[in-house]
Amino acid sequence: MGIGNPYRGDDGIAWEILRTIEKKIPESIFFKKSRGDIGELLETFQSFKTVILIDACLSGKSAGSWERINALKDPLPEDSSQTSTHGFNVGQAIALARNLKQLPSVLILYAISGDRFGIGDHLSEEVGKAIDPVVEAILNEKEIRECMNIA
Amino acid sequence: MKNDKTDDEVKELPIKTGIKSRTIHVDYLARVEGEGALYIRTKEGKVEEVQLKIFEPPRFFEALLRGRDCEEAPDITARICGICPVAYQMSAVHAIEKALNIEVPEYLHQLRRLLYCGEWIESHTLHVYMLHAPDFLGYPDAIEMSRKYQDILKRGLRLKKAGNEILRILGGREVHPINVKIGGFYKIPPNEILSKLEETLKFALDDAMETVRWVNTFSFPHLERNYVNIALTHPDEYPIARGLISSSSGFKIDANQYDDYFEEIHVSHSTALHSIVKGGGAYLVGPMARYNLNNKKFSPLVKEMIRTIGFEEVCKNPFRSIITRALEILYACEEALRILQAASWQDLPASVPFEKQAAKGCAATEAPRGLLYHRYILDSEGVIKEAKLVPPTSQNQKTIEEDLRDFVSRNPEAPDKELVWKCEQAIRNYDPCISCSAHFLKLERKNE
Numbered sequence: 001m002g003i004g005n006p007y008r009g010d011d012g013i014a015w016e017i018l019r020t021i022e023k024k025i026p027e028s029i030f031f032k033k034s035r036g037d038i039g040e041l042l043e044t045f046q047s048f049k050t051v052i053l054i055d056a057c058l059s060g061k062s063a064g065s066w067e068r069i070n071a072l073k074d075p076l077p078e079d080s081s082q083t084s085t086h087g088f089n090v091g092q093a094i095a096l097a098r099n100l101k102q103l104p105s106v107l108i109l110y111a112i113s114g115d116r117f118g119i120g121d122h123l124s125e126e127v128g129k130a131i132d133p134v135v136e137a138i139l140n141e142k143e144i145r146e147c148m149n150i151a
Numbered sequence: 152m153k154n155d156k157t158d159d160e161v162k163e164l165p166i167k168t169g170i171k172s173r174t175i176h177v178d179y180l181a182r183v184e185g186e187g188a189l190y191i192r193t194k195e196g197k198v199e200e201v202q203l204k205i206f207e208p209p210r211f212f213e214a215l216l217r218g219r220d221c222e223e224a225p226d227i228t229a230r231i232c233g234i235c236p237v238a239y240q241m242s243a244v245h246a247i248e249k250a251l252n253i254e255v256p257e258y259l260h261q262l263r264r265l266l267y268c269g270e271w272i273e274s275h276t277l278h279v280y281m282l283h284a285p286d287f288l289g290y291p292d293a294i295e296m297s298r299k300y301q302d303i304l305k306r307g308l309r310l311k312k313a314g315n316e317i318l319r320i321l322g323g324r325e326v327h328p329i330n331v332k333i334g335g336f337y338k339i340p341p342n343e344i345l346s347k348l349e350e351t352l353k354f355a356l357d358d359a360m361e362t363v364r365w366v367n368t369f370s371f372p373h374l375e376r377n378y379v380n381i382a383l384t385h386p387d388e389y390p391i392a393r394g395l396i397s398s399s400s401g402f403k404i405d406a407n408q409y410d411d412y413f414e415e416i417h418v419s420h421s422t423a424l425h426s427i428v429k430g431g432g433a434y435l436v437g438p439m440a441r442y443n444l445n446n447k448k449f450s451p452l453v454k455e456m457i458r459t460i461g462f463e464e465v466c467k468n469p470f471r472s473i474i475t476r477a478l479e480i481l482y483a484c485e486e487a488l489r490i491l492q493a494a495s496w497q498d499l500p501a502s503v504p505f506e507k508q509a510a511k512g513c514a515a516t517e518a519p520r521g522l523l524y525h526r527y528i529l530d531s532e533g534v535i536k537e538a539k540l541v542p543p544t545s546q547n548q549k550t551i552e553e554d555l556r557d558f559v560s561r562n563p564e565a566p567d568k569e570l571v572w573k574c575e576q577a578i579r580n581y582d583p584c585i586s587c588s589a590h591f592l593k594l595e596r597k598n599e
């Protein structure tokens with residue numbers, strides 16, 4: 001599930017990653033481009049056993065740096081951005097899902113630090129460089145490899 | 152009593168309490184959409200200054216619309232807001248249809264009303280459950296509230312989803328729907344797809360009734376003012392997308408008279424304009440204003456609920472606006488179901504044809520937060536020469552400041568921490584959409 005807005009600069013990175021990865025993955029894996037609606041996030045958590053989230057964040061780290069987080073166990077990165085209107089970000093959606101006991105069995109978050117979130121449909125150069133390594137990392141996820149029948 | 156701010160954070164904030172004066176300064180309002188701040192200064196218990204500071208950068212949508220074909224207006228204006236895009240689309244198409252003398256058949260008006268019901272349901276529900284209820288229950292946010300109120304939050308999310316389903320099926324997408332056009336819709340979904348909404352809405356109706364009963368149990372701070380209520384009124388229905396702009400002070404006007412009765416003022420502390428009635432002052436738009444002017448037009452079910460909970464005929468306490476919002480959720484669920492059950496759109500044209508011409512058109516519809524006015528001037532090719540959009544939150548700004556002035560004046564002895572929270576809660580009474588409200592009156596562009 002890629003969360004973001006393709007018309008807000010680096011906030012479009014998640015959808016761009018999905019666009020790249022879609023061509024390489026079987027139809028048994030469900031793709032969703034989301035603008036971060038909290039209800040949509042919670043419904044996705046409830047509907048699937050394994051959810052891989054991709055999201056840009058405003059963490060203060062260098063643009064294009066990224067990390068893989070086990071969102072069920074590890075603390076989430078500091079993120080002062082909001083993925084949807086009315087002020088709910090991915091971290092809050094996860095916290096809410098935890099309290100409502102609606103988390104999936106596996107929840108992985110790929111958080112990519114962005115730099116420019118103003119109006120525009122172009123990624124900054126540094127953030128664009130994160131696409132290939134993040135795609136490669138996702139393709140190497142155990143659950144993805146199982147779906148692709150790769151040992 | 153829990154608060155967004157810890158005691159240490161309150162001490163760190165510039166909340167200065169001298170012997171005879173006090174300054175409340177909230178740098179960043181929580182649980183509102185967009186960026187705003189609050190500044191209140193009192194002296195010897197008297198409020199000297201109140202500023203609701205909007206520093207959300209203006210996005211110049213009125214300027215963006217200039218030079219665009221009028222057919223693009225619904226899709227461009229929908230991007231102003233992610234939570235009330237339908238309202239922008241409806242005000243846009245109605246204004247341009249008036250300009251071009253387009254008569255939209257009644258069945259398309261009913262479909263538009265259905266779409267708008269979906270938006271009222273999802274927007275109001277998000278605000279009631281996730282943004283406003285925590286204030287009344289003593290929680291800093293819905294996340295903390297969800298630890299104890301799991302089933303209630305789940306009910307809110309179910310209800311919001313019902314609204315989103317209407318937008319997805321009829322609007323083509325939940326955020327920034329893509330199916331609205333001048334003259335109607337691009338496509339009417341087949342009856343078998345639309346009818347799936349009926350089952351969803353039957354359950355939603357139960358959830359909506361529980362929502363009204365739930366918010367009615369809250370404890371409400373005391374604040375009563377005599378507002379000038381402004382909303383659409385209609386002879387046959389609780390108004391959503393059609394009607395005359397009406398005032399509790401007496402006037403009732405067509406949207407093309409808007410500029411004769413209202414004006415916008417630019418204030419230094421806000422990127423959003425303030426609106427006043429000409430020769431008057433601040434006024435109120437939104438669910439409470441709509442309720443006060445139109446509650447006799449509710450369905451028997453909603454009227455019965457009002458009677459059961461003992462809700463007043465005229466609501467003057469803005470903290471109790473959450474009840475009017477809940478009543479509108481109930482009405483929207485019922486109305487959406489009625490529209491779906493009453494008609495079939497099989498084989499009917501999704502839109503009517505039209506010709507472009509030089510013209511001017513104005514319209515107002517009822518966004519979840521209140522009256523949303525649009526005006527367009529087109530050239531002979533249908534290109535927009537000028538656009539004016541007046542969102543509800545900017546219309547309510549002056550009223551919000553007056554509420555704060557009144558509330559703080561009545562509570563001079565309240566401890567700082569409690570007063571800060573109550574002031575923020577008072578702002579959240581209006582479910583402000585600050586991003587929508589930030590726009591400039593004039594744009595001068597100089598090519599060198």
